[in-house]
Amino acid sequence: MTERITLVVDGKSTDVSADPAMPLLYALRSELGLDNPKFGCGLAQCGACTVQVDGRPTRSCVTPVSGVKGKKITTLNGLGTSNRPHPLQTAYIAEQVPQCGYCLSGWMLTAAALLRDTPKPSDKQIRQALAGVKCRCGTHMAILRAVKRAAGSKA
Amino acid sequence: MHHAPVSRRDFLMAGGALVISVMVPGAVRTALGQTPVGGKPPLTPDELDSWIAVLPDGSVRAFFGKMDMGQGVDVAIGQIVADELDVAFERVDVVMGDTAFTCNQGGASGSTAIQNGAITLRYAAAEARRVLLDRASQKLGAPVEKLIVQDGVVSVVGTPDRNVRYGDLIGGQYFQLKLEWNKRYGNPLVAKGQALPKKPSEYKVVGHSIPQGVVADKVYGKLRYVTDIKVEGMLHARVLRSPTAGCGPVTVDESSISSIPGARVIREKEFVAVVAEHEWDAVRAARALKVTWAPPCTPFPAMESLYDHIRQASVTGREAPVNQGDVEAALKSAHRVIDAEYQWPFQSHASMGPACAVADVRVDHATVWTGTQKPHFARDGVAKLIGLSPEKVRATWVPGPGSYGRNDAGDAALDAALLSKLTGKPVRVQYMRDEATGWDPKGPAGIYRGRAGLDAQGNVVAYDFFAKGFTRQDVATNESDPKDTLVGQLTGYPPKPTVIFQVPAEAYEFANKRCGWECVPPLLERASPLRTGHLRDPLGPETHFGSESFIDEIAHAAGADPVAFRLKYVKNPRHAAVIQAAADKAGWSRRPYPNPRRGKGNVMLGRGFSYTERNGTIVAVVADVEVDRRSGRVWAKRFTVAHDCGLIINPRGLELTIEGNVVMALSRTLFEEVKFDRERVLSVDWTSYPILEIQDAPEQIDIVLINRPDLPASGAGEPSTRTVPAAIANAIFDATGARIRRVPITPERVRAALARA
Numbered sequence: 001m002t003e004r005i006t007l008v009v010d011g012k013s014t015d016v017s018a019d020p021a022m023p024l025l026y027a028l029r030s031e032l033g034l035d036n037p038k039f040g041c042g043l044a045q046c047g048a049c050t051v052q053v054d055g056r057p058t059r060s061c062v063t064p065v066s067g068v069k070g071k072k073i074t075t076l077n078g079l080g081t082s083n084r085p086h087p088l089q090t091a092y093i094a095e096q097v098p099q100c101g102y103c104l105s106g107w108m109l110t111a112a113a114l115l116r117d118t119p120k121p122s123d124k125q126i127r128q129a130l131a132g133v134k135c136r137c138g139t140h141m142a143i144l145r146a147v148k149r150a151a152g153s154k155a
Numbered sequence: 156m157h158h159a160p161v162s163r164r165d166f167l168m169a170g171g172a173l174v175i176s177v178m179v180p181g182a183v184r185t186a187l188g189q190t191p192v193g194g195k196p197p198l199t200p201d202e203l204d205s206w207i208a209v210l211p212d213g214s215v216r217a218f219f220g221k222m223d224m225g226q227g228v229d230v231a232i233g234q235i236v237a238d239e240l241d242v243a244f245e246r247v248d249v250v251m252g253d254t255a256f257t258c259n260q261g262g263a264s265g266s267t268a269i270q271n272g273a274i275t276l277r278y279a280a281a282e283a284r285r286v287l288l289d290r291a292s293q294k295l296g297a298p299v300e301k302l303i304v305q306d307g308v309v310s311v312v313g314t315p316d317r318n319v320r321y322g323d324l325i326g327g328q329y330f331q332l333k334l335e336w337n338k339r340y341g342n343p344l345v346a347k348g349q350a351l352p353k354k355p356s357e358y359k360v361v362g363h364s365i366p367q368g369v370v371a372d373k374v375y376g377k378l379r380y381v382t383d384i385k386v387e388g389m390l391h392a393r394v395l396r397s398p399t400a401g402c403g404p405v406t407v408d409e410s411s412i413s414s415i416p417g418a419r420v421i422r423e424k425e426f427v428a429v430v431a432e433h434e435w436d437a438v439r440a441a442r443a444l445k446v447t448w449a450p451p452c453t454p455f456p457a458m459e460s461l462y463d464h465i466r467q468a469s470v471t472g473r474e475a476p477v478n479q480g481d482v483e484a485a486l487k488s489a490h491r492v493i494d495a496e497y498q499w500p501f502q503s504h505a506s507m508g509p510a511c512a513v514a515d516v517r518v519d520h521a522t523v524w525t526g527t528q529k530p531h532f533a534r535d536g537v538a539k540l541i542g543l544s545p546e547k548v549r550a551t552w553v554p555g556p557g558s559y560g561r562n563d564a565g566d567a568a569l570d571a572a573l574l575s576k577l578t579g580k581p582v583r584v585q586y587m588r589d590e591a592t593g594w595d596p597k598g599p600a601g602i603y604r605g606r607a608g609l610d611a612q613g614n615v616v617a618y619d620f621f622a623k624g625f626t627r628q629d630v631a632t633n634e635s636d637p638k639d640t641l642v643g644q645l646t647g648y649p650p651k652p653t654v655i656f657q658v659p660a661e662a663y664e665f666a667n668k669r670c671g672w673e674c675v676p677p678l679l680e681r682a683s684p685l686r687t688g689h690l691r692d693p694l695g696p697e698t699h700f701g702s703e704s705f706i707d708e709i710a711h712a713a714g715a716d717p718v719a720f721r722l723k724y725v726k727n728p729r730h731a732a733v734i735q736a737a738a739d740k741a742g743w744s745r746r747p748y749p750n751p752r753r754g755k756g757n758v759m760l761g762r763g764f765s766y767t768e769r770n771g772t773i774v775a776v777v778a779d780v781e782v783d784r785r786s787g788r789v790w791a792k793r794f795t796v797a798h799d800c801g802l803i804i805n806p807r808g809l810e811l812t813i814e815g816n817v818v819m820a821l822s823r824t825l826f827e828e829v830k831f832d833r834e835r836v837l838s839v840d841w842t843s844y845p846i847l848e849i850q851d852a853p854e855q856i857d858i859v860l861i862n863r864p865d866l867p868a869s870g871a872g873e874p875s876t877r878t879v880p881a882a883i884a885n886a887i888f889d890a891t892g893a894r895i896r897r898v899p900i901t902p903e904r905v906r907a908a909l910a911r912a
Contacts, residue, residue: 022435030391030434035383036376038556040508041588045841048508048556076376085375092374096366096807099225099815101373102380102507102556127850134841136507136557137225138818140852142811 005069009034010078020066024058025049027065028075036075037105040134047106047133051075057110076105079112088112091150099137106133111147120151196329200258200346201336204329206279207236209287213307213322215242217280219251220260220344221272222528224558226812226872227367228268231804234360235273239280239352240287241304242321244360252552254534261341262529263558264632266870269804270770273868275346279334282348286332290324340531355802355864362862364807381526381553382511382585389513389581391434392574393441395427396594399451399834401679403645408445415440421577425645425682428574430582441587453833454679462498465602465623468675472626472654475671485617485667489608493712497605497701498897499624501829502598504690505844508556509586510563514571520547521575525568526555532633533565537572540637540646559691559819563595565634566641573642589839594641596688597829599625601656603701605708608667613713615724618665620658620702622672627693628653629677629686644682652677652687657694659702660768660877662727670702684836685829695769695877696820700898703765703881708894716745717764717885725766729799729863730773734766736859737775737797749892757784761890765882771869772800776817778882782890784909787902790851791821791883796875797859801866810858813875817856820879822847828899 003020006013007027016031023042028034028051037060040048044059051060052074080086088108098104107130114121114129121129126147135143196202208216217236223229229249237244250256260272284304291309292299301312310318334346355361372378397403403425412418418431418440429440456464486492514523514537521543527533527550534550537543555564567584574582586594601624608617629652630639637643644650656672678685710720718738725731737743741762753759759782766775779793794817803809826845830837838844880898887905888894893912895904 019435026435026438029383033385035379038380038382038508039585040556041840043588043840043842045588046507076374080375082371082375089374093366093371096227096370096811098370098373099811100507100554100557101225101370101378104373105376108374123854127852130849132848134507134846134848136505136559136819136846138815138822138847139811140818140847140849141814141856143849144852 003066005065007032007065007068007073008070009073010075016065018065020064022065024051024060024063024065024068028060034075036077038102040103046103047110048103050106050109052109052113055113055116057113074109076108079108086112087150087153088115088146091146091153095142095146095149097139097142097146099139103133103135107135107143111150115147115151196331198256198258200275200344201334203279203282203332203334203348205258206276206346207283207330209283209321209325211322211326213242213320213326214246214248215240216248216250217276218257219249219272219276220257220531221268222252222263222552223268224263224528226815227805227808230365230367230808231269232273232276234363234365234804235277236280237360238358239277240284240307242307244365246307252530254531254550258344259340259531260344262527262531262633264342264529265770266872266874267342268872269868270870271342275344277352278347278350281350281352282332282334283330285348285350286330287321287324291319294319294324361804362806364805366807379553381513381524381555382508384513384524384553384583386513386515386581389583390430390432390578391437392421392428392430392571392582392584393437394570394584394586394590395429395441395444395446396590397448399448400684400836401452401454401681402449404446405449406447411445412440412443415443420444421574423573423577423646426573426642428570428584430574430578451834454683455685455831455833457833458831461500461600462602465600465675470673471676473671473673474656475669476658477668477670479669480667482617482619482667482669486606486608486619489616490611491609491712493607493609493709495605495705495708495896497603497704499601499603499697499700500898501600501685502690502823502827503592503829503838503844504559504562504595505592505846506557506559506562506595509588509591510555510567511583511585512564512567512571513581513583514568514575515581516541516572516575519543521572522549522551523568523572524551524553525564526553526558527564527568527634528558529565529633532635533568535635536565536569536637536640540569540643541572541576560689560693561596561630561632563591569634569637569640569642573646592844593836593839594684596630596686598690598697599627599687599694601625601697603698605701605705607705607709609709609713613715615665615709617667618663618669620670620705622656622658622698622701623675624656625677625687626652626654626656626674627687627689628655629683630688632689641682650680650686657698659698661702661766662730662768663706663724664726665724685831691819692769692873692876695873696823696880699765699767699877700824700880700884703767703878704884704896707763707881707885707888711748717748718743719745721764721766730766730768733773733797733799733861734775736861737777737795738764740797740857740859741777741795743777749889753890758782759784759890761886761888763882763885763887763889765878765885767874767878769870769874769877772798772871772874774798774875774878776875776878776882778879778886780883780886780890782887782905787905787909789825789883789887789900789905791853791886793855793857794853794879794882795857797861798871798875799861799863800869800871800874801863802868803860803862804868806860809860809871812871813858814856816873816875817879818847818852820876821853821883824880824883824898824900825851826899
């Protein structure tokens with residue numbers, strides 16, 4: 001019942017042998033050792049497992065691995081690196097956003113998609129776009145500042 | 156632009172790599188990363204080497220036995236050590252969370268990282284500097300009084316060419332020097348040398364907003380969390396919890412998972428788990444496994460009668476630590492008596508992710524990687540559960556998915572250890588969401604009753620505040636004893652709750668004043684999803700929601716402005732200054748209360764005040780809220796916080812810490828309540844246990860930091876949590892004229908209160 005599936009993650013192509021119904025999150029974390037998306041709920045309720053699939057923020061904990069064959073998957077690490085940071089990453093560091101940081105994939109990959117589609121979002125648009133993403137440490141004020149800071153910088 | 160405090164980051168990265176490679180018994184690298192001369196002294200608090208090491212390149216390692224949970228207290232410790240030793244902050248590396256390298260200073264506990272934990276680090280760094288200057292004095296042939304230190308280079312005053320570097324004085328060697336230790340472990344641990352620390356006026360690094368280097372690792376996805384630890388040959392485990400509270404397994408049908416590759420059942424008494432080589436197989440096996448559980452009992456009251464249950468319950472303990480004058484007599488003779496009761500529900504840590512731990516238990520030693528905020532105590536609990544002495548167990552903290560007290564991390568550490576022992580392999584256990592929310596230790600529910608007597612002029616002549624509720628410690632503050640963990644309670648260590656509660660912490664001077672509490676028995680005296688444990692600022696928001704709402708009610712009854720009323724009874728100048736600072740910053744001006752100009756249309760505007768103290772830290776909060784008359788939605792639009800925690804080490808870090816407190820407290824006040832029925836807890840995910848979402852985050856949080864360099868630093872990780880709930884409730888009263896005395900303040904409750912008002 002396992003199937004060979006090709007995944008393209010952060011620009012690299014890899015094969016996994018997996019139950020096609022297995023959530024993408026387990027393929028990334030357990031099979032490929034790509035740990036940036038986190039297990040938060042397994043119910044698509046919190047966002048900790050978020051990756052972008054062809055640019056769309058996607059909850060990998062409920063996405064069957066067979067459904068993303070050959071699609072472009074981006075994790076936090078693929079968003080940018082310290083050498084070539086995404087403006088959001090620069091803004092997050094400047095604003096010192098995370099406390100525990102476990103939720104970051106949800107906020108950052110969702111906000112990155114927002115800024116791509118709406119480069120100068122209003123406060124209301126930011127809050128709407130980020131609805132449903134959870135942060136338990138209560139860093140929401142810093143998140144809002146960072147997204148606004150990133151929007152103000154040159155992408 | 157960000158300083159990378161070599162510190163936690165590099166250590167954790169190295170620690171991560173170490174994790175994978177160290178599979179050999181006892182192969183713990185020395186803290187110096189090499190074999191120093193003279194042999195390592197024992198890791199006991201009375202050795203200077205247990206606290207400070209100077210490496211050959213002159214960089215410094217500080218070994219901190221408390222923990223940072225994301226607010227950056229390790230940065231603050233680095234600043235303190237840098238100042239005492241006269242080295243640049245960038246050259247100080249703070250190591251924490253590993254029982255192989257640090258003494259038990261209590262882990263993260265009660266916002267005491269700086270208040271208690273920094274004391275010994277400060278003394279130890281000062282003592283290390285003294286020893287280094289003695290050596291430099293000999294080497295340079297000049298008396299110590301003629302020496303100055305700049306970034307670890309000691310030179311003779313006036314002749315900068317005569318110099319020697321710390322690294323050349325001791326680099327790579329141990330100090331081999333005894334400290335005077337008070338023989339305590341945990342929060343009270345203090346060890347001192349001969350040297351006295353510097354005066355605050357001499358600080359150069361303390362007081363600056365140095366950012367957390369680890370933040371970059373988090374945002375680039377490079378930080379290793381406990382959930383990311385992988386050990387060669389490890390099995391993945393999932394634990395099965397009984398669907399109804401208090402029911403053990405009767406039969407387990409192992410054949411029900413026979414089609415899942417490698418999956419098998421591990422059972423010890425009432426503890427049931429599945430293991431498999433692949434994580435997804437463990438998840439599937441836990442879902443598929445057929446277990447017959449004992450028939451449900453009904454240990455819980457119906458949820459709607461929880462507070463009646465508490466009112467009627469027997470009392471397991473009672474204290475009245477504040478008792479001045481004759482409250483009953485004063486109430487009897489009062490012109491007017493005000494009486495109100497407030498209710499606070501069970502709440503969950505609801506950490507961002509379920510707990511995870513990895514354990515590798517061998518015949519004569521064990522290693523456990525855990526997200527607990529108290530790894531030394533986890534080590535002790537693991538040792539007891541698996542039958543090893545504590546020194547044979549190494550616990551290594553790796554950042555977890557958030558920690559705000561005794562959450563589920565402590566349970567997972569012992570689960571993993573038992574499963575590793577029973578399977579003979581390293582085991583990684585991670586809970587699922589329903590366990591994280593449904594089975595973590597809960598913040599206790601309680602009722603809080605205030606009675607106050609006023610004379611004809613509106614002066615307070617009697618004040619009585621009494622709580623009745625579940626103890627805050629059905630399980631202890633840490634997992635050092637298996638009786639305080641689920642796996643322990645399921646395998647023969649019955650729980651032994653401690654009866655402990657809380658009274659309001661403030662400085663109101665009422666002539667006749669009494670504050671006390673009564674505890675009621677636990678609902679279920681075995682492994683229970685409603686067992687209580689410490690949740691951020693244990694009983695702080697609960698108690699002060701009641702007490703500061705009640706103060707507001709008295710002020711209103713007396714026809715007084717809420718700020719002026721508080722200042723009338725708070726004589727302590729430091730407390731009064733905080734109250735005044737919050738009022739000034741918020742632009743508080745006297746006007747009738749509730750707000751006569753609350754706004755036209757459906758949105759009503761109000762402001763509320765609250766002030767509290769916590770172990771030396773004083774906080775006052777003004778909340779500005781909007782209440783939607785139709786929907787009942789409350790939006791806390793703006794908070795103004797004045798905060799005095801003595802000497803400030805890192806202002807920006809402190810502000811961010813306060814923001815987190817305010818937002819989490821806002822969430823607890825408006826949204827959070829553990830739901831249950833007679834048999835089980837029903838809050839098992841983010842839908843059944845909602846927390847604040849970003850649309851409900853405030854527009855603005857203004858913070859006034861009051862720095863008191865002349866006073867010791869007290870805590871900041873919790874105090875502002877307790878101040879927020881009443882500020883919101885008081886603002887809602889101002890906006891609407893309706894007093895809401897039960898948390899969470901949901902739209903339904905607001906609408907009901909408006910209908911009554």
